Amino acid sequence: MPYEPPPHLASLTLSQIAAQVEARKLPPVEGWAPQQEGESNMRIAADGTWFHEGSPITREAMVRAFSGLLIRDADGAHFLISPFEKLSIEVEDAAFIATDMVVRDENGEPALAFRLNTDELVIAGPDHPILARGSAETPALYVGVRRGLDARLNRSTYQQLAEHALAVSSAKGGEDWTVSSMGESFRLKP
Structure with a gap:
């Protein structure tokens, strides 16, 4: 199924924006308790660029998919989480x-x-x-x-x-x- 970006923000009413927010389905990571931990070899630069093993991730769909799996713990550490693994990810400023x-x-x-x-x-x-x-x-x-x-x-x-x-x-x-x-x-x- 091809990705359909949301309409230009300036053209939306508050009700339409709220409906777009509500329609976004995120993985239920809060209920996951992975047993394995490790390093993702990933980094989010201060300008928002995602890197894997030093190379930028150029596929926007990959970045959108990974962003739905991203969490930050109480100590400020960032992780990519799945039902099976919790992998650390370096974030230079904000996710x-x-x-x-x-x-x-x-x-x-x-x-x-x-x-x-x-x-x-x-x-x-x-x-x-x-x-x-x-x-x-x-x-x-x-x-x-x-x-x-x-x-x-x-x-x-x-x-x-x-x-x-x-x-x-x-x-x-x-x-x-x-x-x-x-x-x-x-x-x-x-």
Whole structure:
């Protein structure tokens, strides 16, 4: 069955985005208890490129498949998990990259939706917080994805969110760098 990428994020309503999120079927890794552990010889670079034994994985379908098996434990270590094996994977920064963002306002409630480099969609909110890390001079913004995994906002997505934050702040008469999505407020300064 050929892969059909989701429609362009800007063309979707919040309801359509939520339906796309709901339609994504992920493996039930939370219920798996593999007995074997090892090394995957894989790495996710800071720019979101996946590597195996030093060579980039160029097949996007492989990256999407592996991303559904990815978890992060309480100590911050990343693993690819199957019912039989738990293989460590090096992640330089974040497991995903947020490559686009839209602001939607339905029923008077703002929502911020992000597209990831794996074509997944995430709506920021209680289960998917926006996190500010780094320093005031070199901030980095992330959105929580699942299983302890985050997506770092790339430069253009960071700019989209900053422009939204400025618009919200100036409408309130200040510059507090806070945005809201799905009833939650997120501060964009570390």
